[in-house]
Amino acid sequence: MKLVTFEAPQKRARAGFLLRDQVIDMEAISEGQLPSLMADFLQEFDRYFPLALQYEAYLLNQDYSHNWELMRQKQQTYAFSDVILLAPLTRPSSLRDFYAFEQHVRTCRSHRGLQMIEEWYQIPVFYYSNHQAIIGPDRVLERPSATSELDFELEIACIISKQGRNISANKAEEYIAGYCVMNDWSARDLQRQEVKVGLGPAKGKDFATSLGPYLVTKDELEPYRTKDRYNLAMKARVNGKLISQGNFQDIHYSFGQMIERASQDTTLYPGDVIGSGTVGTGCILELGTNVQPWLESGDIVELEITGLGVLRNTIK
Missing domain, CATH: 3.90.850.10 (Fumarylacetoacetase-like, C-terminal domain)
Structure with missing residues (x-):
């Protein structure tokens, strides 16, 4: 999995992962089960990472193309060209x-x-x-x-x-x-x-x-x-x-x-x-x-x- 921290229109730094040419907002796609910040994700990595993998596998196994616009409307996903990638961890400890x-x-x-x-x-x-x-x-x-x-x-x-x-x-x-x-x-x-x-x-x-x-x-x-x-x-x-x-x-x-x-x-x-x-x-x-x-x-x-x-x- 490729984990990212990104900025999207009208949103400050968010944690996500890459899926093909899309950036998935992990908090949004999981409806709050995953955190919005990479630092928080790392704090409980052994709990959050398997869950993130489940969401990645679900999206890869679905014919989600017809749902893509709805996911964008919900701000669950963004085209790669529409976000700004930050350092994956912007403030290391x-x-x-x-x-x-x-x-x-x-x-x-x-x-x-x-x-x-x-x-x-x-x-x-x-x-x-x-x-x-x-x-x-x-x-x-x-x-x-x-x-x-x-x-x-x-x-x-x-x-x-x-x-x-x-x-x-x-x-x-x-x-x-x-x-x-x-x-x-x-x-x-x-x-x-x-x-x-x-x-x-x-x-x-x-x-x-x-x-x-x-x-x-x-x-x-x-x-x-x-x-x-x-x-x-x-x-x-x-x-x-x-x-x-x-x-x-x-x-x-x-x-x-x-x-x-x-x-x-x-x-x-x-x-x-x-x-x-x-x-x-x-x-x-x-x-x-x-x-x-x-x-x-x-x-x-x-x-x-x-x-x-x-x-x-x-x-x-």
């Missing part, structure tokens, strides 16, 4: 971003004249980003005024669906609602200055993170599974030009291992977002400005991941 692809870490360190360190292979590490600065698909990114080195980062994020503490890696899947594309925007000059002090990144990262275009529940990714990872091609384009290609299955640490680390002696909550870190070649810092200059106003960045769709943003 937290945002942790890991550093889990070895190629990205190794290449970026080598650009600074540094070797890989033993500690990276011992534990998956993460930083906290700004969970109040989330933007969705096809939104405009306001370029930070202080940067001249704006970068994208091609990542996958998982969204937590159940409260847990000290979760083992082999139990972590029980706590995942699904996955989406993530763009961890970075102001590299600000980041470089901060980390020299021994803290950060902070201002180099906290102006925006893109999530979307939808939250794909983990059952849809089963055809791509390879043990505890997924065979998902990851691509980045700037102004229509393909500049990066990678694959999620090359990640060093699985999401299970990341969740185990994140939940060690602390509690994860429904709506927490966990990013994978950047796939190999998935940013300008790694590729080099001879391949792609730093992003400028008017540039269009598209991140595409098999099964998860395309996350597109324009730089202002």
Whole structure:
């Protein structure tokens, strides 16, 4: 199932799911049995998700075309072209971003004249980003005024669906609602200055993170599974030009291992977002400005991941 948060004419943000070329308002179609907000849906995911699947199956199994106009009149469904997609979760309860692809870490360190360190292979590490600065698909990114080195980062994020503490890696899947594309925007000059002090990144990262275009529940990714990872091609384009290609299955640490680390002696909550870190070649810092200059106003960045769709943003 592809879960979305959307705005429709005369309606503020609503939770729904995609069905062919339609966006189904889950609260309206269920007559209140399902919630109107994605945050509430995630709070009781184990109860609401099976019910949402029942409504999806019912609609797919019916010859509902003759009822479509009536459903639209009841504001139960909308043509995809008539809604605005927001980030699937507009205000996560937290945002942790890991550093889990070895190629990205190794290449970026080598650009600074540094070797890989033993500690990276011992534990998956993460930083906290700004969970109040989330933007969705096809939104405009306001370029930070202080940067001249704006970068994208091609990542996958998982969204937590159940409260847990000290979760083992082999139990972590029980706590995942699904996955989406993530763009961890970075102001590299600000980041470089901060980390020299021994803290950060902070201002180099906290102006925006893109999530979307939808939250794909983990059952849809089963055809791509390879043990505890997924065979998902990851691509980045700037102004229509393909500049990066990678694959999620090359990640060093699985999401299970990341969740185990994140939940060690602390509690994860429904709506927490966990990013994978950047796939190999998935940013300008790694590729080099001879391949792609730093992003400028008017540039269009598209991140595409098999099964998860395309996350597109324009730089202002």
